[in-house]
Amino acid sequence: MQKLEGEKEFIKHISQHELMLYKVCRVYAYSDADRQDLFQEIVIQLWKAYPKFKGDSKISTWLYRVAINTAISGLRKKKNLVTSFEPTSIPEPAGVYDQEHCQEERLQQMYQAIEQLNAVEKAIVMLYMEDRTYLEMEEILGLGQGNLRVKMNRIKEKLRQLTKNY
Amino acid sequence: MELDDLKQTWNQNQSTKPLNTDIMELIQHKSYGPLAALKKAFRKQIVFMAIIPAYFIMLNVDDLHALSNNVILWSYIAFCLGVIIFSYYNYRLVNKMEGMDNLVKVNLEQQVNLLERSMKWKKTALMAALLFFILLIEIVPYFQHYRMLDKWHSVPAAIRYVVYAGLFVLQYFANTWVNERRYGRHLKYLKELVKEMQ
Numbered sequence: 390m391q392k393l394e395g396e397k398e399f400i401k402h403i404s405q406h407e408l409m410l411y412k413v414c415r416v417y418a419y420s421d422a423d424r425q426d427l428f429q430e431i432v433i434q435l436w437k438a439y440p441k442f443k444g445d446s447k448i449s450t451w452l453y454r455v456a457i458n459t460a461i462s463g464l465r466k467k468k469n470l471v472t473s474f475e476p477t478s479i480p481e482p483a484g485v486y487d488q489e490h491c492q493e494e495r496l497q498q499m500y501q502a503i504e505q506l507n508a509v510e511k512a513i514v515m516l517y518m519e520d521r522t523y524l525e526m527e528e529i530l531g532l533g534q535g536n537l538r539v540k541m542n543r544i545k546e547k548l549r550q551l552t553k554n555y
Numbered sequence: 556m557e558l559d560d561l562k563q564t565w566n567q568n569q570s571t572k573p574l575n576t577d578i579m580e581l582i583q584h585k586s587y588g589p590l591a592a593l594k595k596a597f598r599k600q601i602v603f604m605a606i607i608p609a610y611f612i613m614l615n616v617d618d619l620h621a622l623s624n625n626v627i628l629w630s631y632i633a634f635c636l637g638v639i640i641f642s643y644y645n646y647r648l649v650n651k652m653e654g655m656d657n658l659v660k661v662n663l664e665q666q667v668n669l670l671e672r673s674m675k676w677k678k679t680a681l682m683a684a685l686l687f688f689i690l691l692i693e694i695v696p697y698f699q700h701y702r703m704l705d706k707w708h709s710v711p712a713a714i715r716y717v718v719y720a721g722l723f724v725l726q727y728f729a730n731t732w733v734n735e736r737r738y739g740r741h742l743k744y745l746k747e748l749v750k751e752m753q
Contacts, residue, residue, distance in 0.1 A: 400578045429581050436582040438656040451656060458655040458662045459588075462745065492564045499561050509751045510609075512659065518558070518565045531658030532752055545558055 399439050403432065406452050409519065413453075416503060416515050417460035419432045427460060434459045446528055453516070453529045502551040510544050517541055589741075604639045606625040608632040626699050630691050634684065641680045648673050660752045667745045674734050674742075679728055682723070689719050718720050 414424040435455050516526045523534040615622040689745050696704045
């Protein structure tokens with residue numbers, strides 16, 4: 390009975406934050422199949438760690454920790470997952486679109502640029518885009534807020550360079 | 556292109572949704588990550604190393620006297636026990652590595668530390684196993700006669716020791732090569748990330 394309630398509660402938490410988890414998969418895996426695999430692995434790791442979650446931190450902070458840890462260090466089976474590349478310039482968009490399409494296209498370009506960052510930088514930029522505070526980033530990553538600010542500025546510059554043709 | 560300009564689109568974007576989102580179904584699956592694979596390999600090794608000596612004992616159970624005096628068999632059993640203890644130790648190390656709810660930095664440092672410790676232990680255990688078998692080959696003929704060992708002992712001692720030394724060197728390089736292939740890249744990747752987090 391208690392187990393069933395635990396399961397229900399767990400599913401509720403995951404359902405509330407699933408978009409957040411998808412984004413972790415989107416940043417760390419580059420094909421639909423890999424994203425599906427990573428999502429599954431993250432959910433399994435969350436389920437394993439759930440009994441230890443005592444509510445000391447926000448549920449979103451805990452979810453991010455498990456998801457990022459799984460994406461960074463738990464999956465090394467496939468070569469195209471969790472790897473970083475040498476920076477190359479991003480291809481320019483093909484045509485002119487309306488405002489919404491244009492914004493979407495730019496986001497895809499940004500995702501491509503983010504693919505070229507290393508695993509730690511990806512985590513920082515993702516949390517930044519998710520509007521997490523530096524305090525929350527610190528609670529997830531274990532990096533000091535000052536260090537995070539410096540890194541974030543460097544990442545912004547790196548992404549600016551990577552997408553300068555856009 | 557500015558990162559901040561895309562925040563709104565990023566937060567509205569739903570195109571990243573995976574196909575299977577049945578959480579109940581997903582948690583029934585087994586983990587397929589490398590740590591789970593390592594755990595499975597160590598479990599298999601423990602079972603295998605327990606079955607083989609048991610099988611040899613059962614084969615010789617009719618002649619208990621011969622069985623109790625068979626130095627080679629008991630040495631092999633001791634070796635298997637050593638492998639079981641070593642595999643169990645590694646299994647526990649991997650168990651520790653599986654905890655994914657730590658701070659990312661702490662988790663990475665822990666993974667590097669455990670992986671290095673595991674590799675160091677493996678190196679020591681393999682050296683100990685080789686030394687054990689060399690001692691066995693050198694000592695057993697004093698207690699029991701094995702035709703093969705008699706032949707080996709007819710070779711001059713100096714040549715035998717050179718071969719043993721060669722085996723140690725070969726094992727050292729083979730082990731380094733295997734470790735590099737199996738864990739080296741991953742360890743390097745983790746160390747780079749830890750460095751990145753300083």
